[in-house]
Structure formats: structure tokens, C-alpha cells
Amino acid sequence: MIRIDIKKELHGSTGKMNLDVNVEIKNGDFVALAGVSGSGKTTLLRILSGLENAEGTLKIDNELWLDKNVFLPPQKRKIGFVFQDYALFPNMNVLDNLLYVKKDKELAYYLLGITDLSQLAKRFPNSLSGGQKQRVSLCRALMNKPKLLLMDEPLSALDPHLRTKLQNEILQLHKEFKTTTIMVSHDPSEIYRLSNRVIVLNQGEIIKDGLAKDVLLKTSGSAKFSLEGELLEITKVDVIYVAIVAIGQQIVEVIISSEEASTLKIGQKVNVSTKAFAPMLRQN
Known part of the structure; x- marks a missing residue:
């Protein structure tokens, strides 16, 4: 001991x-x-x-x-x-x-x-x-x-x-x-x-x-998974906003709302979580 x-x-x-x-x-x-x-x-x-x-x-x-x-x-x-x-x-x-x-x-x-x-x-x-x-x-x-x-x-x-x-x-x-x-x-x-x-x-x-x-384990409530990453970029494609997030050695794209696009900041830590097949992004 x-x-x-x-x-x-x-x-x-x-x-x-x-x-x-x-x-x-x-x-x-x-x-x-x-x-x-x-x-x-x-x-x-x-x-x-x-x-x-x-x-x-x-x-x-x-x-x-x-x-x-x-x-x-x-x-x-x-x-x-x-x-x-x-x-x-x-x-x-x-x-x-x-x-x-x-x-x-x-x-x-x-x-x-x-x-x-x-x-x-x-x-x-x-x-x-x-x-x-x-x-x-x-x-x-x-x-x-x-x-x-x-x-x-x-x-x-x-x-x-x-x-x-x-x-x-x-x-x-x-x-x-x-x-x-x-x-x-x-x-x-x-x-x-x-x-x-x-x-x-x-x-x-x-x-x-x-x-x-x-x-x-970062999941909470009914979320099926939750991964922490760094927000690298936010781009607008037609009327859709897409967040580019680095998670470990991988880069992923997540669709976000216009409100999220206006409040999120490049370089901040975020959690990518999902319920079933609908990923959600929230500030960490």
C-alpha cells in the first residue's frame, strides 16, 4: 500500500x-x-x-x-x-x-x-x-x-x-x-x-x-458518443454552415446552425456528440 x-x-x-x-x-x-x-x-x-x-x-x-x-x-x-x-x-x-x-x-x-x-x-x-x-x-x-x-x-x-x-x-x-x-x-x-x-x-x-x-467518458443524457476536439474553421456552403474540427489525428465536418456559427470561435475546444445519426456541436 x-x-x-x-x-x-x-x-x-x-x-x-x-x-x-x-x-x-x-x-x-x-x-x-x-x-x-x-x-x-x-x-x-x-x-x-x-x-x-x-x-x-x-x-x-x-x-x-x-x-x-x-x-x-x-x-x-x-x-x-x-x-x-x-x-x-x-x-x-x-x-x-x-x-x-x-x-x-x-x-x-x-x-x-x-x-x-x-x-x-x-x-x-x-x-x-x-x-x-x-x-x-x-x-x-x-x-x-x-x-x-x-x-x-x-x-x-x-x-x-x-x-x-x-x-x-x-x-x-x-x-x-x-x-x-x-x-x-x-x-x-x-x-x-x-x-x-x-x-x-x-x-x-x-x-x-x-x-x-x-x-x-464524456457522454451525458441520451448522447451516444461525445468527442473533444479543436475548432479549425467554419465555412458556409449555400445556406449551410459547416464546422471543421480536429479530433485526435482526424479532421471531421459537422453541420451547425447560423447561431452556433456566430458564437463559436476558431481555436476553441468543442465537444462533438450525437444522438443516433444527428451530430450536434456544443461549446466545451
């Missing part, structure tokens, strides 16, 4: 704010941290890892990592950290990057085998693709069989196809090593696919906490 009860003053996206998180996480859970940029997600990971200090307490099972008298340094916390920018040692080959954490060649080659990296063991990071570097980073984070695996948007720089492949590998490794995992992500499909619990932060506080479906 991970018990987190911490406070820290931050400078967020709208000025000063207080990170105030009091939550318990079960061993073996895969928790996704979501929320707008500047809400405190990455800072929370850094506090858990020991890269930043805070007021309060942090306890993993029966081991105290943080309180008013204790601050366990990162190297003494049994954690793995997967950074967005890989953070590999450029002067070490793939195998040596893993062995730097723990001199266990059997485990290193086992991890490289699971992630299809065995043939690249002697290659250096500058010769690897982004996806390969992220695999190495993930393997290195698991070399000491951590109690807690922390990931800060680990797949955000990858294309959708590669993201899906690595998501499957992350889930496989999470289950096999029975590691408690906390991941920061802005990708709803990634959160839904990987996590069994979603915690949403806003201005340093938890505003939602539950199953991915309950937290992420």
Missing part, C-alpha cells in the same frame, strides 16, 4: 497554487495521473521519486520515505523512473545502460527479449529510434525490480502506431513484474488501455478519482 499525504506550494500555470494530495494506492495498481498542464502531476512524481521534497508523509508498505524528520534519497527508494526524454547514457551501449542500475545480465537480457531489443544490446543510444530508446528506458527502470514505477508521459513523442505497440509492452511488463505503476498522460486512449484507476488533478488538488471509464 502506498500512502500519500503531501503538501507543497507551486507556481502553476495561473500563478501560485498548493499541491495538496491525500490518497492511498493499492499494491499492483496501474494509476494514471491526468489533468491540464501545470496542475502538479509531474511534481507529484518527482516528490514520490525523491527528486523534490514536500511537507507531509509518504509511506510505502511499512517503509517511511518522507515525513518531518525523514527524507529518503532517490537511490534508497526502490523506484523506477521512465522519463519523457529517455535520459539514457550516450557513452554506454544498450546493455551497459541496463547493467548500470544492477549487475544482472540474466535479467537485462530477459527484459531486452520481452521488448524485442536483444539484437540491439551492443548498440549506442544515438543509433536507436525514438521507440527503441523508450524501450531501453523502460527496461532500465525495471532492472532493480522496483516497488514503484513512475512514468512521465513516456510515449508522447511517438507516432500512434508505435505508441499502441509500446502500451501493450508496458502493460505486459507491469503485470509480469507486479509493479505498482503511476503514469502521467494526456492521452485518453492510453489511460483507458493501461490504467485501472485514474486520478485527475486541477490546481494541485484531486478533482476526480475512479475507473477510467467513469472518469473519462
Whole structure:
């Protein structure tokens, strides 16, 4: 069990704010941290890892990592950290990057085998693709069989196809090593696919906490689906107004009323929802 009860003053996206998180996480859970940029997600990971200090307490099972008298340094916390920018040692080959954490060649080659990296063991990071570097980073984070695996948007720089492949590998490794995992992500499909619990932060506080479906599902009332996107353009075709909306990697057209055309603004976030076969557009 991970018990987190911490406070820290931050400078967020709208000025000063207080990170105030009091939550318990079960061993073996895969928790996704979501929320707008500047809400405190990455800072929370850094506090858990020991890269930043805070007021309060942090306890993993029966081991105290943080309180008013204790601050366990990162190297003494049994954690793995997967950074967005890989953070590999450029002067070490793939195998040596893993062995730097723990001199266990059997485990290193086992991890490289699971992630299809065995043939690249002697290659250096500058010769690897982004996806390969992220695999190495993930393997290195698991070399000491951590109690807690922390990931800060680990797949955000990858294309959708590669993201899906690595998501499957992350889930496989999470289950096999029975590691408690906390991941920061802005990708709803990634959160839904990987996590069994979603915690949403806003201005340093938890505003939602539950199953991915309950937290992420945007439909309401009798709407059959609802997708969030960005309004790119409004055009008039004869007497009909058409909104061009970017949803993820796709661009869609939605017919709107003249009143909606006059009130909607290019660049704003909108929800595209439908009842049966009649799409509707409303301001987010």
C-alpha cells in the first residue's frame, strides 16, 4: 500500500497554487495521473521519486520515505523512473545502460527479449529510434525490480502506431513484474488501455478519482458518443454552415446552425456528440 499525504506550494500555470494530495494506492495498481498542464502531476512524481521534497508523509508498505524528520534519497527508494526524454547514457551501449542500475545480465537480457531489443544490446543510444530508446528506458527502470514505477508521459513523442505497440509492452511488463505503476498522460486512449484507476488533478488538488471509464467518458443524457476536439474553421456552403474540427489525428465536418456559427470561435475546444445519426456541436 502506498500512502500519500503531501503538501507543497507551486507556481502553476495561473500563478501560485498548493499541491495538496491525500490518497492511498493499492499494491499492483496501474494509476494514471491526468489533468491540464501545470496542475502538479509531474511534481507529484518527482516528490514520490525523491527528486523534490514536500511537507507531509509518504509511506510505502511499512517503509517511511518522507515525513518531518525523514527524507529518503532517490537511490534508497526502490523506484523506477521512465522519463519523457529517455535520459539514457550516450557513452554506454544498450546493455551497459541496463547493467548500470544492477549487475544482472540474466535479467537485462530477459527484459531486452520481452521488448524485442536483444539484437540491439551492443548498440549506442544515438543509433536507436525514438521507440527503441523508450524501450531501453523502460527496461532500465525495471532492472532493480522496483516497488514503484513512475512514468512521465513516456510515449508522447511517438507516432500512434508505435505508441499502441509500446502500451501493450508496458502493460505486459507491469503485470509480469507486479509493479505498482503511476503514469502521467494526456492521452485518453492510453489511460483507458493501461490504467485501472485514474486520478485527475486541477490546481494541485484531486478533482476526480475512479475507473477510467467513469472518469473519462464524456457522454451525458441520451448522447451516444461525445468527442473533444479543436475548432479549425467554419465555412458556409449555400445556406449551410459547416464546422471543421480536429479530433485526435482526424479532421471531421459537422453541420451547425447560423447561431452556433456566430458564437463559436476558431481555436476553441468543442465537444462533438450525437444522438443516433444527428451530430450536434456544443461549446466545451
